[in-house]
Amino acid sequence: MKLIGRNLSPFVRRTAIVLKLLKLPYEQVGLSTADDTAEIAKINPVVRVPSLVLNDGEILVDSNAIIDHLLELGDPEHSLLPSRGPERRAVLRLAAIGHGVMEKCVSSSYERNRRPKEKVFDGWVNQVESQVVGGLAALNEAAAKDDFLYGDHLTLADINAVVAHDFTATAAPYLLKDNPYPALAALAQRCNERPAFAETVFKPG
Numbered sequence: 001m002k003l004i005g006r007n008l009s010p011f012v013r014r015t016a017i018v019l020k021l022l023k024l025p026y027e028q029v030g031l032s033t034a035d036d037t038a039e040i041a042k043i044n045p046v047v048r049v050p051s052l053v054l055n056d057g058e059i060l061v062d063s064n065a066i067i068d069h070l071l072e073l074g075d076p077e078h079s080l081l082p083s084r085g086p087e088r089r090a091v092l093r094l095a096a097i098g099h100g101v102m103e104k105c106v107s108s109s110y111e112r113n114r115r116p117k118e119k120v121f122d123g124w125v126n127q128v129e130s131q132v133v134g135g136l137a138a139l140n141e142a143a144a145k146d147d148f149l150y151g152d153h154l155t156l157a158d159i160n161a162v163v164a165h166d167f168t169a170t171a172a173p174y175l176l177k178d179n180p181y182p183a184l185a186a187l188a189q190r191c192n193e194r195p196a197f198a199e200t201v202f203k204p205g
């Protein structure tokens with residue numbers, strides 16, 4: 001399988017973490033939406049990453065759809081996402097908050113970096129960043145309760161929370177000044193010691 005995109009993208013990184021945790025072999029093609037638009041357009045008509053090219057050539061787009069397939073393929077025990085009921089809803093809820101933080105943080109980064117300076121509207125950037133802050137605070141509250149966000153082992157909720165936290169540290173570090181989310185930061189530190197997380201930290205160059 002080929003994973004399209006760089007781990008700078010939180011959506012790509014969380015997909016790479018799932019691939020590694022499930023020990024599914026893949027190679028990564030580090031295309032960037034800023035520099036490799038034409039190549040990405042051949043793979044995904046809406047020109048976004050990640051995409052996953054399966055061994056038979058079928059292409060999956062969007063991290064949610066990709067991870068859905070990966071779980072079906074490599075997680076028969078439903079370890080990363082419970083199969084049904086309140087447990088599944090709880091993990092999906094926390095995972096969605098983490099995913100929402102990623103979306104809003106990407107959006108704030110585009111607002112700040114992809115517009116000419118005089119066209120940046122601070123009011124909107126502040127609104128988007130307040131959504132990032134709301135999500136991080138909710139994840140921190142959940143992280144303060146126990147070692148994992150839900151249950152007694154790592155799930156998709158923890159993966160998303162850690163990736164959302166780390167992406168915020170890269171894209172909007174001022175939102176993490178003075179360690180406002182200590183339980184989330186501690187969860188990130190613990191998870192980042194695991195190979196699947198450590199090996200997917202984005203290295204520029």
Ligand SMILES: N[C@@H](CCC(=O)N[C@@H](CS)C(=O)NCC(=O)O)C(=O)O
Binds near residue numbers: 008010061
């Ligand atoms: N919902 C999508 C979001 C993917 C996404 O927004 N990726 C960003 C990179 S971090 C992207 O491709 N941006 C280019 C664009 O949206 O034009 C997912 O979960 O995969």
